[in-house]
Amino acid sequence: MTDSAVRNDAPPSKPTLTEVAERYPEPSGKPSQWRGRTRSILKHAALIGFGLVMLYPLLWMISSSFKPDAIIFREPGLIPTEFTWDNYTDGWNALLHPFDHYLLNSAIIVFGSLIGNLVSCSMAAYAFARLEFRGRNLWFAIMLMSIMLPIHVIIVPQYILFSSLDWINTFLPLIVPKLLATDAFFIFLMVQFFRGIPRELDEAARLDGCGHGRIYFKIMLPLSLPALATTAIFTFIWTWNDFFSQLIFLTRPDMYTVPVALRTFIDATSESSWGSLFAMSIVSLIPIFLVFLFGQKYLVKGIATTGLK
Amino acid sequence: MSVVSELRGMGGKKRGKRQPSAMRxxxxxxxxxxxxxxxxxxxxxxxxxxxxxxxxxxxxxxLLAPPEWIGFDNYTRMFEDPRLINSLKVTFLYVFISVPLQLAMALALALVLDRGLRGLPIYRSIYYLPSLLGGSVAIALLWRQVFGADGLVNSVLSVFGIEGEGWVSHPDYALGTLMVLNVWTFGAPMIIFLAGLRQIPQMYYEAASIDGAGKWRQFRSVTIPLLTPIIFFNLILQLIGAFQTFTQAYVVSGGTGGPADSTMFYTLYLYQKGFASLDMGYASAMAWLLLAIIAGMTAVNFLASKYWVFYND
Incomplete structure (x- = not known):
């Protein structure tokens, strides 16, 4: 990786033999090396500039959350000329309940979904990856297709079902399906991972008299921590960001989660209080950002190996 | 290995996996x-x-009275419902413009970042971050402001002496702002492209280079063909996802799909029919049409893939 700073001027492709030779120039190669360095600097400048443009709205929102409302619209710049914490204190209490109430609701749903996905999906994945049973390929195909099923096709009867159980305005419609492995994507992710674990390990355990329960608990799960981490991270982010089902199943303000509560900012406050709206938006994004920061490795791996949105 | 390649493998030949003689x-x-x-x-x-x-x-x-059988009425009603036809138009426009743009952007950036660039992890993170945040209500609210009448875009434009529109409140531009939002989240497909590029064996480039192929020729004859399965995978995934866009349209238009139904996405209209007007029979029929569209489109894609996707197996 360190040698790439020397020459970066060719169009994108893997280096060829000649190129590799050029990458390690004789110590005396002056003019071309110099030109290469300039190009490399230009390329990095362009990449950084582009990144800045992309992240600018986000950075501007952060900076605006510390500006008094009166100057937010007049200042496209990032450095506040006047600094205030008011947006955070006002925003926290701008809705019917203080914002921590919504944060707690979201956290409960995320926690339940995490447990549900980790347990139920890994169990199903174990069966698909390691057990021989009748109709396995058919069930596996059904599971794969259920990944692509749009939620809209089932949301209306689900609503009817959950309302007949009196579950509307509880967290159950959002947590119970996860306990039943309906996020089939994670089954697939873990099947892929389990397939990579050498079969010799569980065959040996089986010879030693281990049942499937113990193989699953003592061999598969401990060896699958990366897949479990990826599942946990994506479950966290998707559940935290989820809006559609929370909007439908939670209609009472004291049950609102962060996204549903944020949306009511538009009705509850006049358009002039963008400051507190921004402040609470930032608060709502902080957990995602932290997960991103600490879970990056698993995020990138998870997407790269299985490909998902 | 992806869901797509897995499904593809199921229909065709049996892969060389050992088949146990008897169930254990x-x-x-x-x-x-x-x-x-x-x-x-x-x-x-x-x-x-x-x-x-x-x-x-x-x-x-x-919901209030028991369901009453009306045969195909919901389906015939759909084809006479101008708002539904408009919502299809809006959704198709959004999907067929923003998904190719998003994928082109993802591919371009992946090509630039490939080649062991110094600082690659940092760039990758920066470009990927919007993908994680893009689906949130917070970002949709930010978009509403950024493209509002006195939003960030217009204050930047005014620095150059240009007076901008209220983008989200103008029927000609509102959908465009949502397309920009979708393109903004190109990071996830970019990471998949990066992983795909890394799988292309080095020797192909070396062989091409010995045969006298220039950089452009290598890109066209090695990189692109070997990347087509990944392009296909990304395309399927993003198309299916884009068809179901809801949060962004709901929040940016304040739940109305306005101005003048210009951001009335199909799913938003389905939500309004089912959960605001409680017309649940109609909403169910709409849901099945959506499933038919997505399934049909995916099937067409799979069929067409024979002609342009190159599988190296």
Whole structure:
């Protein structure tokens, strides 16, 4: 990786033999090396500039959350000329309940979904990856297709079902399906991972008299921590960001989660209080950002190996 | 390995996996236990509601009275509903413009970042971050402001002496702002492209180079053909996702799909019909049309893939 700073001027492709030779120039190669360095600097400048443009709205929102409302619209710049914490204190209490109430609701749903996905999906994945049973390929195909099923096709009867159980305005419609492995994507992710674990390990355990329960608990799960981490991270982010089902199943303000509560900012406050709206938006994004920061490795791996949105 | 390639593999030849001669003793019982939660979920939360929804699509149902059988009325009504036809138009426009743009952007950036660039992890993170945040209500609210009449875009434009529109409140531009939002989240497909590029064996480039192929020729004859399965995978995934866009349209338009229905996405209209007007029979019929569209489009893609996707196996 360190040698790439020397020459970066060719169009994108893997280096060829000649190129590799050029990458390690004789110590005396002056003019071309110099030109290469300039190009490399230009390329990095362009990449950084582009990144800045992309992240600018986000950075501007952060900076605006510390500006008094009166100057937010007049200042496209990032450095506040006047600094205030008011947006955070006002925003926290701008809705019917203080914002921590919504944060707690979201956290409960995320926690339940995490447990549900980790347990139920890994169990199903174990069966698909390691057990021989009748109709396995058919069930596996059904599971794969259920990944692509749009939620809209089932949301209306689900609503009817959950309302007949009196579950509307509880967290159950959002947590119970996860306990039943309906996020089939994670089954697939873990099947892929389990397939990579050498079969010799569980065959040996089986010879030693281990049942499937113990193989699953003592061999598969401990060896699958990366897949479990990826599942946990994506479950966290998707559940935290989820809006559609929370909007439908939670209609009472004291049950609102962060996204549903944020949306009511538009009705509850006049358009002039963008400051507190921004402040609470930032608060709502902080957990995602932290997960991103600490879970990056698993995020990138998870997407790269299985490909998902 | 992806869902797409897995499904592709199922239809065709058996892969060289060992087929055990006899079922192992006790596996069936264990499978029943391990799969129990998934089976219950499949039947109660997924398949059951699917069947119910198919039934409801032939009824008039408002939650308050029992469903009343009306045959194909909901379906014929759909084709005479100008708002529904408009919502299809809006959704197709959004999908067919923003998805190719997003993928082109993802591919371009992946090509620039490939080649062991110094600082690659940092760039990758920066470009990927919007993908994680893009679906949130917070970002949709930010978009509403950024493209508002006195939003960030216009204050930047005014620095150059240009007076901008209220982008989100103008029927000609509102949908465009949502397309920009979708393109903004190109990071996830970019990471998939990066992983795909890394899998192309170095020797192909070396062989091409020995044969006298220039950089452009290598890109066209090595990189692109070997990348087509990844392009295909990304395309399927993003198309399916884009068809179901809801949050962004809901929040940016304040739940109305306005101005003048210009951001009335199909899913938003379905939500309004089902959960605001409680016209649940109609909403169910709409849901099945959506499924038919997505399935049809995916099938066409799979068929067409024979002509342009190159599988190296």
């Amino acid at each position: 003793k006790g596996d069936g019982k264990a499978a029943a236990i391990f799969l129990a939660p998934w089976f219950i979920g499949l039947f109660l939360i997924t398949a059951g509601p699917m069947i119910a929804s198919a039934y409801l699509s032939f009824t008039d149902y408002s």
